[in-house]
Amino acid sequence: MPQVFRPPAVFALKLALLAAVLVIAVIWVTLYKALPAHSGALSPQQPIPFSHKHHVGDDGIDCRYCHWSVEKSSFAGIPSAQVCLTCHSQLFSDAAILEPLRESARTGKPLAWARVHDLPDFVYFDHSIHVAKGVGCVECHGHVERMPRIERVASLEMQWCLECHRREAADRHLSVQRMTDCSTCHR
Amino acid sequence: MPSVKLTRRDFLKLSAASAALASAGCSPPAERIVPYARQPENELPGVPRFYASAASFVGAAEGVLIESNTGRPTKVEGNPAHPGSTGSTSIHGQASVLQLWDPDRSKAPRKRGQPATRAQFDRELNDVLTRIESRRGEGLRVLIGACDSPTLAAQLTALIHRLPEARVHRWDPLHRDRSHEGARLAFGEVLEPIARIEEAGAILSLDSRFLDDHPFRLNYARQFAAARTPRSACAAFTPSRARLRSPARWPTTDTACAWPTSKPGCSTRTKRSGATCSSIGASSSAASRSRRRRMPSSIA
Numbered sequence: 493m494p495q496v497f498r499p500p501a502v503f504a505l506k507l508a509l510l511a512a513v514l515v516i517a518v519i520w521v522t523l524y525k526a527l528p529a530h531s532g533a534l535s536p537q538q539p540i541p542f543s544h545k546h547h548v549g550d551d552g553i554d555c556r557y558c559h560w561s562v563e564k565s566s567f568a569g570i571p572s573a574q575v576c577l578t579c580h581s582q583l584f585s586d587a588a589i590l591e592p593l594r595e596s597a598r599t600g601k602p603l604a605w606a607r608v609h610d611l612p613d614f615v616y617f618d619h620s621i622h623v624a625k626g627v628g629c630v631e632c633h634g635h636v637e638r639m640p641r642i643e644r645v646a647s648l649e650m651q652w653c654l655e656c657h658r659r660e661a662a663d664r665h666l667s668v669q670r671m672t673d674c675s676t677c678h679r
Numbered sequence: 680m681p682s683v684k685l686t687r688r689d690f691l692k693l694s695a696a697s698a699a700l701a702s703a704g705c706s707p708p709a710e711r712i713v714p715y716a717r718q719p720e721n722e723l724p725g726v727p728r729f730y731a732s733a734a735s736f737v738g739a740a741e742g743v744l745i746e747s748n749t750g751r752p753t754k755v756e757g758n759p760a761h762p763g764s765t766g767s768t769s770i771h772g773q774a775s776v777l778q779l780w781d782p783d784r785s786k787a788p789r790k791r792g793q794p795a796t797r798a799q800f801d802r803e804l805n806d807v808l809t810r811i812e813s814r815r816g817e818g819l820r821v822l823i824g825a826c827d828s829p830t831l832a833a834q835l836t837a838l839i840h841r842l843p844e845a846r847v848h849r850w851d852p853l854h855r856d857r858s859h860e861g862a863r864l865a866f867g868e869v870l871e872p873i874a875r876i877e878e879a880g881a882i883l884s885l886d887s888r889f890l891d892d893h894p895f896r897l898n899y900a901r902q903f904a905a906a907r908t909p910r911s912a913c914a915a916f917t918p919s920r921a922r923l924r925s926p927a928r929w930p931t932t933d934t935a936c937a938w939p940t941s942k943p944g945c946s947t948r949t950k951r952s953g954a955t956c957s958s959i960g961a962s963s964s965a966a967s968r969s970r971r972r973r974m975p976s977s978i979a
Contacts, residue, residue: 517698536709567725570714600716607710 535643536606539592542642549637555629562629566618570605573597608644609633616679631656653677724749731758734772737853738825739763739871739894743772745779752779757897767897816842825851853892871895876902890931 497505547553556562558576561569573596580590596603609632611617623629629636634645646652654672661671670676715722722728728747733740734755742761746754755776759766788800811819819842821835826849835847855871862870874889876882876899889899 521698521701561723561725565723565725569724570712572715572718574715574717596716602713602716604711604713607712610710 534608535641536608538606538641539603541589543640544636544642545638545640562619563623564620566616566620568619573603608642609646609648611648615677617677627660719750722749727753731760733761734768734775735826735828736769736771737851737855737892737894738827740827741769741772741894741897743768743775745776752776755779762898763895764897765901767901769897811845812842814844816845819845821845821847823847823849825849825854855894874899877906879906884931888931 547558548555558571559568560571560575561567573593576593577597580593584590592603595601622632632646634643636642657671657676658668660666661668730745730747732743732745734743735741740761740763742758742764743755744758745752746756753776755768755772757764757767757772764772788795788797790799790803811817816839821838823831823835826832839845839847858871859869862868862872871894873895876889887893888896890896890903893899
């Protein structure tokens, strides 16, 4: 039986097959591994399975009780072990799940929470100005009172920031130029 | 040449491993938030605190404001309320932040290059101090730079009082000994003359880099700049005209209208020239002072 393809054609076919495998691998890695929805970055494991649903939704604790510097600083603040223990020295004071918390208060070694909302370091985001201008927590953080484990709902991409800045500039009759200026966020 | 035997299975295994590595590398780096275990009072993370302090230079204080972020000093800037700073800092002031906090600095004591514990250091220091104390301070020498801190002076006095045989040696390559000597000859006591550079029509500076390594340099620099700015539209523009003599190029000499150079080693002498003249720099060390009595005739 004569050969269907000549050697150069066979080589080209092999290369094409290899390229196809590579392309599929790159697409698979991009879609199912690298994008935040699948990399676990949207809702990472925390050292203590803290439930915003329980604390905010069921108990009705104000955000600012724990994130106390949100009105005064660029950083909203993560409560110290002592703040957690204002209640948990009385409630669930011997629950095994809270052992890392008690250990932190005992030894002075801080807990290391996984960051969920991580902006690039070249963006200067300030919580205090957003809260002062009446932007609610829910606008960016979603309904945390329904989240057993905190997750990210906003893309936190630049287009997403700008959408809101443009909309608010129009609604509040502010200067669009100032609200969308490069140096407003990239200082 | 050694042959590499790679079976088909090995090849596939390696490909899978590299693909897994690549996919792991693609995910964004996980960042941690580390809150306080015990929150200090009045500390706002994200909002720096400023402390007013003073950086010592040539034995004079330079007022500084130190920015501190969650307890870490990160930046040193001038204190606008301090006359020696007027809101500016020098290169030395800027660099002094590394004296406060330097992540590269050794975090533990070392003994002969080997890490040691703090307790070990305390024990050995205690041994040495006991030995020195038993001899009323004989053999104890404190080496110190130019310093005008009254606190440190009081502490040193207390030390000498307690250990009368101890000695304190002061030396700083940048010193104002000759300037002070000149002031003592003129006024009978050691004084630091403060010039009103702003009001000068022309400045003749003899080997004094008053914009570079003078204790009042930041104030002088501000005055010098102000004098070169027309104060109003009708006033005539009268820039300060500085005439300087110095063997080396410095910012002070670069601002000068005229800069007649002198040979290195031809320092001026305070007594004969009569002008406020400081000899600063390693070239005018005490050891070589006697060699440098010659004076260029153009200065006198």
